[in-house]
Amino acid sequence: MTETAAFxxxxxxxxxxxxxxxxxxxxxxxxxxxTEIRRETARAATFRFAVPHWAGHLPGQHLMLRLTAPxxxxxxxxxxxxxxxDDAGHLELTLDHVPDGEVSGWFHTVARPGDTVQVRxxxxxxxxxPGDRPALLLGAGSGVVPLMSMVRHHRAxxxxxxxxxxxxxxxxxxxxxxxxxxxxxxxxxxxxxxxGAPVGRVASAxxxxxxxxxxPGGWEAYVCGSNGFAEHASRLLVAAGQPVERIRIERFG
Amino acid sequence: MNVTRGFTGRPRADHPGLPPxxxxxxxxxxVLSAEVTPDLTPADxxxxxxxxxxxxxxWDWEQARALPASAYDGAIHCVTSWSKFGxxxxxxxxxxxxxxxxxxxxxxxAIAYSHTGYTTNLPLADLTGGRxxxxxxxDGAPLAPEHGGPARLLVPHLYFWKSAKWIAGITLLDHDEPxxxxxxxxxxxxxxxxxxxxxxx
Numbered sequence: 170m171t172e173t174a175a176f177x178x179x180x181x182x183x184x185x186x187x188x189x190x191x192x193x194x195x196x197x198x199x200x201x202x203x204t205e206i207r208r209e210t211a212r213a214a215t216f217r218f219a220v221p222h223w224a225g226h227l228p229g230q231h232l233m234l235r236l237t238a239p240x241x242x243x244x245x246x247x248x249x250x251x252x253x254x255d256d257a258g259h260l261e262l263t264l265d266h267v268p269d270g271e272v273s274g275w276f277h278t279v280a281r282p283g284d285t286v287q288v289r290x291x292x293x294x295x296x297x298x299p300g301d302r303p304a305l306l307l308g309a310g311s312g313v314v315p316l317m318s319m320v321r322h323h324r325a326x327x328x329x330x331x332x333x334x335x336x337x338x339x340x341x342x343x344x345x346x347x348x349x350x351x352x353x354x355x356x357x358x359x360x361x362x363x364x365g366a367p368v369g370r371v372a373s374a375x376x377x378x379x380x381x382x383x384x385p386g387g388w389e390a391y392v393c394g395s396n397g398f399a400e401h402a403s404r405l406l407v408a409a410g411q412p413v414e415r416i417r418i419e420r421f422g
Numbered sequence: 423m424n425v426t427r428g429f430t431g432r433p434r435a436d437h438p439g440l441p442p443x444x445x446x447x448x449x450x451x452x453v454l455s456a457e458v459t460p461d462l463t464p465a466d467x468x469x470x471x472x473x474x475x476x477x478x479x480x481w482d483w484e485q486a487r488a489l490p491a492s493a494y495d496g497a498i499h500c501v502t503s504w505s506k507f508g509x510x511x512x513x514x515x516x517x518x519x520x521x522x523x524x525x526x527x528x529x530x531x532a533i534a535y536s537h538t539g540y541t542t543n544l545p546l547a548d549l550t551g552g553r554x555x556x557x558x559x560x561d562g563a564p565l566a567p568e569h570g571g572p573a574r575l576l577v578p579h580l581y582f583w584k585s586a587k588w589i590a591g592i593t594l595l596d597h598d599e600p601x602x603x604x605x606x607x608x609x610x611x612x613x614x615x616x617x618x619x620x621x622x623x
Contacts, residue, residue: 195607196622200424233503233619236426244431245443247502271432271445279428287424292620295456295606396453400568403458413458414539420454 194224198235198287203280204259209345213311215251215263216276220288223258226250227297228318229391229419232290234262236272246272249314249393249419250291253321263345265311296419298391300328305379305388305411307371307402309337310345312394315419317346319391320353331384337371337398355379371398376405387412393419439497440505441614447504453568454502455587456602457538462588464572467537469519469556470591476524480591483572486556489514494555494578499614501581511576512559516549516592519556529594533601534575536588542601543610544577544584546594553579556589581612581619 201218208214226232228250235245252261266277298304298319306316313336323332334353338344339360350356357375362368380388390411392402399420406416437446464483472478481489492515499505525546532549535541548554555576558565565571570587577584583603604610609618617623 195620236429236431237424238429238431239425241423242431242434243443244429244445245503269432275426275429284427285424286426289620293603293606293608295603396568399453400459407458413460416458418456418458420452 195290195292198289199223200285201234201260201288203282203284203286205282206280209263210343212343213263213265213345214277215261216280217252217259217261218286218288219259221258223260224291225254225256226260226291227294227299228253228322229296229298229315230291230293231296231315231419232260232262232288232292234272235287235289236275237287244271247292250318251314253318253325263311263314263317296391296393296417298322298389300326300330302389303331303384303386304333305390306332306334307336307376307390307392307394307406308334309371309394309398309402310339310343310421312392312398312419312421313345315393316391317349320349320351323353331388333379335371335375335379337394371402371405373405373408376402376409380406380409380411387415390416391419392416394421396420437507439507441499442617443619444499444503444505444614447506450504451506451569452500452502452504454500454583455540455568457540459567460538460588462537462567462572467572467588469573469589471519471523471594472591473532473593473595474526474529475594476526477522479519479523481519486514486519486573487558489518492518492552492555494557494576496578498578498582498585501583501608501612501619505614510561511555511557511565512562513555513557513573513576515552516554516556516575517552520550525594528596531595531598533593533595533599534584534586535590535593536586537590538588540586540588540602542584542586543599543604544580545598545611548577548580548584548611549592553577579613581609581614583608584612 201220205217231247231249237243248262251263264273267273308316335355337357357371399418470480494511497507532544557576558573575586575589
């Protein structure tokens with residue numbers, strides 16, 4: 170007996186990949202030159218890079234970044250790409266300053282324009298959003314980073330496909346990209362909110378309101394944040410009727 | 423070598439168990455899964471081996487638990503570059519399941535699939551010879567749902583995306599077929615010691 174047909178799992182398939190990723194592109198390390206640093210919040214800053222011959226990316230994709238010490242030791246981390254696709258060979262990362270962070274610590278205390286690092290990617294087509302389907306974005310903290318790439322892409326291309334974003338931050342001061350958020354975004358504050366606005370975590374009412382305005386074909390949900398947030402937000406979505414196979418999750422472990 | 427100006431890295435001791443490009447996550451055990459954590463109880467759980475085997479078999483929770491217990495003590499390695507040492511999983515060696523199902527001589531590869539529909543591909547040789555487990559305990563306690571409980575595949579000598587959470591079954595094939603992350607750009611085998619992270623590595 171020989172099975173020749175392609176394997177199909179006997180259970181409902183978790184969201185299939187969207188975008189084929191080029192192995193050759195993803196495998197190659199490139200030199201990225203830091204061109205600009207912008208402060209976003211007390212803890213987060215955006216780092217802009219010029220990356221010659223970068224293959225381009227789709228909103229939601231990430232890259233792997235590598236720093237190398239003089240003795241040859243290298244530290245590498247995955248980071249979501251914050252910027253919209255840019256044909257001019259630039260990309261931006263927004264990094265939290267993690268306490269004792271080996272890589273984020275270098276970025277926040279040492280890095281300056283002109284420095285070079287190595288990057289490879291873009292990686293993973295799973296969380297990518299090319300702008301083709303209605304997108305419901307739920308993020309917390311720095312989980313807003315890949316989602317903002319989608320929002321920026323939506324604006325830059327003048328897309329008409331529906332897009333809504335729900336972001337959670339501890340306070341207005343810690344809300345990354347606060348100045349850029351528009352009518353597509355609802356912000357929820359967990360510790361302190363401006364002028365008598367309610368304080369609390371993302372709740373079923375927030376999610377129900379978004380699912381109530383169901384676009385034709387339904388939402389594709391993208392959830393990004395800590396594991397605790399991802400578990401909470403994805404459960405709210407399922408409870409509100411969002412199909413599990415149309416929820417994509419990026420967890421910042 | 424592209425030295426990064428001003429970067430020294432954190433103080434480090436040579437750890438013989440740390441594959442290249444990895445760091446020691448210490449007590450952390452990051453959760454990385456792309457799908458919603460399923461509500462899966464032991465009563466809902468089953469595990470099947472089929473495809474190129476003499477006897478396709480399905481075990482329920484009690485039947486699987488009745489097989490000889492086997493533990494793994496050691497390290498695990500995630501492609502996102504953390505490794506974790508001194509982990510202890512309890513479960514059953516996959517060999518015990520294969521002893522019942524009896525793979526055909528023509529079987530060369532496997533697709534492991536989860537109760538959520540996640541898939542990952544492995545050479546059959548990576549699943550036999552005491553190198554792979556169905557695990558339901560971590561550190562002496564039931565495996566947490568977000569880490570794949572009630573039961574997950576455990577193939578600790580490969581990057582951890584091969585160790586499918588919420589394992590539902592393994593289908594043996596006479597050819598290799600990419601699974602979920604492999605279709606999303608990740609390597610076909612995923613050996614941490616050779617840094618097989620992405621297709622093309």
